[in-house]
Amino acid sequence: MADNHVSDESVQHSDENSVEDIKRRRFITGITAGFGAVGGAMAVTPFVMSMSPSERAKNAGAPVQYDYSKIQEGQMVKVEWRGKPVVLLKRTPEMMQGLKEIEGSLADVMSDQSIQPEYAKNEDRSDPAKPELLVMEGVCTHLGCSPVEKLAIGPDPQMGDDSQGGFFCPCHGSKFDLAGRVYKNVPATTNMPVPPFKFEGNVIVIGDDVGRA
Numbered sequence: 001m002a003d004n005h006v007s008d009e010s011v012q013h014s015d016e017n018s019v020e021d022i023k024r025r026r027f028i029t030g031i032t033a034g035f036g037a038v039g040g041a042m043a044v045t046p047f048v049m050s051m052s053p054s055e056r057a058k059n060a061g062a063p064v065q066y067d068y069s070k071i072q073e074g075q076m077v078k079v080e081w082r083g084k085p086v087v088l089l090k091r092t093p094e095m096m097q098g099l100k101e102i103e104g105s106l107a108d109v110m111s112d113q114s115i116q117p118e119y120a121k122n123e124d125r126s127d128p129a130k131p132e133l134l135v136m137e138g139v140c141t142h143l144g145c146s147p148v149e150k151l152a153i154g155p156d157p158q159m160g161d162d163s164q165g166g167f168f169c170p171c172h173g174s175k176f177d178l179a180g181r182v183y184k185n186v187p188a189t190t191n192m193p194v195p196p197f198k199f200e201g202n203v204i205v206i207g208d209d210v211g212r213a
């Protein structure tokens with residue numbers, strides 16, 4: 001049920017596109033939503049759909065909550081908010097270091113052209129109080145596909161020989177780093193959006209930052 005919801009959202013972004021593009025996007029989004037693990041030694045990557053609000057509340061865009069303390073270092077989960085997959089990735093020190101090493105390859109390093117709350121407008125694109133935790137809409141800024149996570153550091157057929165990990169969009173080949181920042185010379189031109197969020201103890205609230213400390 002939830003997977004279908006994500007596919008529909010992806011398709012909404014593509015009114016102007018060909019039927020072939022829509023079919024392809026549905027297919028790829030379905031793969032991404034069902035993704036269970038990443039290769040090599042990386043941690044399992046569960047797809048966790050939103051838990052607390054009712055379906056009606058979700059459709060109305062209500063915030064969703066997730067206990068992020070359950071996320072292991074190097075692990076990623078996805079929750080659904082407003083029909084979109086939201087990535088929660090607890091980055092390792094190596095992943096954080098990798099963000100610095102590829103800045104010359106990125107199109108919008110400081111996210112000047114991209115969408116995020118002010119508190120996430122930094123190199124890590126995260127709350128400075130929890131810099132390792134990436135909170136990001138997993139939606140390609142080209143035409144709305146769901147990029148595939150490429151969390152492993154090292155050679156990757158899509159990300160390149162010196163990959164520091166990132167996200168690859170199979171629709172037209174856009175690449176993003178582990179902060180959702182887009183590479184130069186790919187179809188997408190802006191970084192993947194960061195939604196409003198706040199922390200309440202061990203819980204992250206996605207879609208609401210009112211009263212943020």
Ligand code: FES
Nearest residue numbers: 140142143169172
């Ligand atoms: S939708 Fe075209 S590259 Fe992602």
